[in-house]
Amino acid sequence: MRVLIIGGGMAGWTLAGHLLRAGITPTLIERVSEYSRVGFCIGLYPFSAGTLRPTGAYEGYVDQSLPVTTYTMCDGHGEVMQQMSFSEVLGRIQGFMGMLQRADLLDLLREGGDGARAAMGMSVTGLQQEDDVVHVTFSDGSTGDFDVVLACDGIHSATRAMLIGSSEAGLTDWGFTAFTWWTPRQDAVADGVVEYWGAGGLFGLYPLPDRINAIAGMPTPVGLGSMSQEQVVAAVREHFQGYPEPVQEALAHASDGTVFPWAMIDQKADRWIHGRVALVGDAATGFLPTAGVGASNAIKSAQVLADELGRADASAVPLALSLWEQRARPKVEANQAASRTLAKMMFVKGSTVAKARDLMLKHYPVDKVAKDVVKSNTEPW
Numbered sequence: 001m002r003v004l005i006i007g008g009g010m011a012g013w014t015l016a017g018h019l020l021r022a023g024i025t026p027t028l029i030e031r032v033s034e035y036s037r038v039g040f041c042i043g044l045y046p047f048s049a050g051t052l053r054p055t056g057a058y059e060g061y062v063d064q065s066l067p068v069t070t071y072t073m074c075d076g077h078g079e080v081m082q083q084m085s086f087s088e089v090l091g092r093i094q095g096f097m098g099m100l101q102r103a104d105l106l107d108l109l110r111e112g113g114d115g116a117r118a119a120m121g122m123s124v125t126g127l128q129q130e131d132d133v134v135h136v137t138f139s140d141g142s143t144g145d146f147d148v149v150l151a152c153d154g155i156h157s158a159t160r161a162m163l164i165g166s167s168e169a170g171l172t173d174w175g176f177t178a179f180t181w182w183t184p185r186q187d188a189v190a191d192g193v194v195e196y197w198g199a200g201g202l203f204g205l206y207p208l209p210d211r212i213n214a215i216a217g218m219p220t221p222v223g224l225g226s227m228s229q230e231q232v233v234a235a236v237r238e239h240f241q242g243y244p245e246p247v248q249e250a251l252a253h254a255s256d257g258t259v260f261p262w263a264m265i266d267q268k269a270d271r272w273i274h275g276r277v278a279l280v281g282d283a284a285t286g287f288l289p290t291a292g293v294g295a296s297n298a299i300k301s302a303q304v305l306a307d308e309l310g311r312a313d314a315s316a317v318p319l320a321l322s323l324w325e326q327r328a329r330p331k332v333e334a335n336q337a338a339s340r341t342l343a344k345m346m347f348v349k350g351s352t353v354a355k356a357r358d359l360m361l362k363h364y365p366v367d368k369v370a371k372d373v374v375k376s377n378t379e380p381w
């Protein structure tokens, strides 16, 4: 089967690794000519981490991750509203949840996909479907024919734009930006995630083995695009003044390196399948980071797709795509809904609404809000 994967991120390399093991050698093209180490922390839920086993990436994932033991939710003054033992939840669902740097996870997935025909610095400029073949034109002017094209080119998918004629359709801007940077480890955040939910702000500390990823979510400042790093750091510090000590310590390190603004945008494509072209991962359903489940869904969905394609021949591609969509889409969209519910609770602006939310959260555990994420581990895909 002739398979083209567009985009070498989480979903693309997962597909490559699993297709190779199913006896299919895919072609994978990636727009950037060289991967940088851009990106911060990624946590994988067990339903997704388990898919790393057949490609040999699992051991590296466990070695390079910090196991997440607890989740602590505080209000903006530091009062604990909820504390949850991840080991207890994970005991129920049998698995390991670790947090590692995105670039390290990508390296592991790429090693698993070693053997694919990969081309860096390449994109697609034309797609034309005819009967049972997709004619593709590449950015270097070359062409190729494929039985199936899998678009794993991320939340702003150019392939999706090409298919539906719009680069904006399906995108939702939540009006918030998460500013993120690395900060040294602190005793207050040993090996658990700690979040401070304030009014109009959320500050999270996500530990890795050697450092912490600080994420400060706040309404997108006016004129952000033209702000200097110094102005960004000053705006974030001002917004979170009055938050407790661990936040202040992380803020003190905001000027050590680069603070990266991450627009809180998600995406829901109406269609995942267009003939023999499928949208996969964020290109199909792009996540807010609020439930920390975006990469898990992209990886798991890609593995399910490789499973279906691995059992099909070229003539059965449409059926394989349809079976994949039936297995993956309800789960992925339920998890996206959980991320959105959490976003609505996190991104409240007024202090009265925040107080009402805090009262409710003292009695309503967050794993109940995100129950579909837990179910993704206990129900078949």
Ligand SMILES: Cc1cc2nc3c(=O)[nH]c(=O)nc-3n(C[C@H](O)[C@H](O)[C@H](O)COP(=O)(O)OP(=O)(O)OC[C@H]3O[C@@H](n4cnc5c(N)ncnc54)[C@H](O)[C@@H]3O)c2cc1C
Pocket: 006, 007, 008, 009, 010, 011, 012, 029, 030, 031, 032, 038, 039, 040, 041, 042, 043, 102, 122, 123, 124, 152, 153, 154, 155, 157, 158, 159, 280, 281, 282, 283, 287, 289, 294, 295, 296, 298
């Ligand atoms: C640089 C970067 C940093 C990130 N940092 C974090 C983070 O710190 N924490 C977190 O939770 N999530 C992060 N994410 C998002 C997270 O990795 C994804 O949401 C998730 O893993 C979904 O995976 P995906 O494979 O669908 O998309 P992605 O992992 O985003 O991969 C898409 C890939 O497609 C490539 N691409 C884009 N357009 C084209 C094109 N036209 N032709 C060919 N290739 C193309 C991109 O360069 C990228 O390699 C980051 C994503 C990126 C791209």
